[in-house]
Amino acid sequence: MKIIKHKNKLNFIFSKVISAAGIVLLTYTITSLFDTKVSAIFFKDFIVLGFISILATFGLPTLVLIDNKVKFLKKNGVRESLYLFSFLCSVLFFISCYIVLGIFDFFSISILVLAFPIQSSCLFFAALLKSKGLINLGGVTEPGIISFISCISIITMGVSSIESVISIYLYCSILVVFFQLCILIGIKTFKVSKNIRYYRLVFILYRKSYHLFLSSIYVYLNTWAITLVISTNDKLLVLYNVAVRTASIFNFLINSLNNFFMIKSGGVDKKLALQLGLERISRQVKVQRVILYVFLFFMTLLFIFKSNLESSFKFDVLIFLMCIQSIVSYLFFGPIGALCISLGYLQYSHMINLTIFLLQVLVTFIYILVGVTDEKLLLFLIFICQFLIAFKDVVYKLCIEKIKKQLY
Structure with a gap:
């Protein structure tokens, strides 16, 4: 079996x-x-x-x-x-x-x-x-x-x-x-x-489906809204796209595991569904710790061979590392967001994604208003936006703690 x-x-x-x-x-x-x-x-x-x-x-x-x-x-x-x-x-x-x-x-x-x-x-x-x-x-x-x-x-x-x-x-x-x-x-x-x-x-x-619709829009724009600013620099736009798409291999796996988790975590009783969900997350995180260490080793190798990679491909190691912050966060916390959604607390997911999206819009608007075109400052904008996305799992963790208090 x-x-x-x-x-x-x-x-x-x-x-x-x-x-x-x-x-x-x-x-x-x-x-x-x-x-x-x-x-x-x-x-x-x-x-x-x-x-x-x-x-x-x-x-x-x-x-x-x-x-x-x-x-x-x-x-x-x-x-x-x-x-x-x-x-x-x-x-x-x-x-x-x-x-x-x-x-x-x-x-x-x-x-x-x-x-x-x-x-x-x-x-x-x-x-x-x-x-x-x-x-x-x-x-x-x-x-x-x-x-x-x-x-x-x-x-x-x-x-x-x-x-x-x-x-x-x-x-x-x-x-x-x-x-x-x-x-x-x-x-x-x-x-x-x-x-x-x-x-x-x-x-x-x-x-x-309304809240799911809004959340999916925010999640997508959290990654791509930044292109409104960096699209003024064709080279940076291409490098960012390559980095995001490369990181998407891991993000696709994460999203798929989340979907798989949601399918398996359905239950009529929310209290039981929460208990089973937390047990599954606990087991999954233990396995993911090994993956996390391998991931950190992989990131170190990227820094060591940075010059070779960037001379052979249209690839920027720094942008790529920024784009995998959310993956590292997921490896720490597990599918905590998927559990929140599967329990039916769509409003939490909606508010988290909306808040992150609005913060990114605020920062992006400031860049557009000031007319920033310097490549280093644009790289810093990418770092800020990706950090906000990675911070989402921390907020989901707090939401799960709040749900536990409500149910127990």
Whole structure:
């Protein structure tokens, strides 16, 4: 039995590594094929694509994972159909907004960004697969796999223009979403309700996903809002993007472990769920201490071979180390934030992410107001923003202590 559990965990981690490595490989491929200016333009569009894709899901992928047993939806398949209907309404709304704003010249419409309905679908269908018990398949078909397949196609076909890269990414997106949909239909996930009034429950789902929606926006902007300032320096923007994407391998694993933790930590009784959750975190942190020491050793090696790395790749060790502060924090505390969310205390997660986001906006606004362009000062801004993100786990720890007092 233990062998099967370990095998499942290894398969889960392997599926996440493939997905996470995809974005990193695509990032390094872009920087190796194109100059700094072209790479910076692509990365800006890619950041916007990620943001609008998250907006269009309205927090529903996360809600699917933490709300597997909704009392008012008892029929198998009908519940998933309501989620699908809610998701389609949300995507259509944001498509309309994007087109209208583009027509009135609020911004220039990018072909890459127009892929957001497909990428949103990829996020949503991956979450649905996980909620149906296909956790590994859901993990491997997340948006990262699109970048992975795209990267292999770009290298194999010997692509030399950025337009071809974007076209390949769009085709691969459609391919992955089509595969996900075939699996979901194959396992008979969706059943259409004949009662039209049933679909009015969509507003209840939106109400439940509202805090998750806001939190996902804050989490994303906590990483990328800083690009509003550093985008004035194409070189620094590319280096920051490479560093964040490299660190995202570890962040993807952390987020996946959090999702896995939320799936396994569901319980009707909050007191029991908290107790079991804290026990799981305690065991996980003990294992993670070993990883932490390996991580610190890895960071030391990076400093030692700093000059070799920076001369061979478009890579900045200092920026990378700033971007992994949150990972070190996670290794200390474990999935404390995931426990808080799985217990249903979404308001805590919302307020924590909102506070960190507002602090970053304040600092960023000061930089824009003063007109800072010095590279060293911009590096200091990156350090401040990443430190605030890392501090989030400390605040979650305090929230869990408060929850313990309320329940006991």
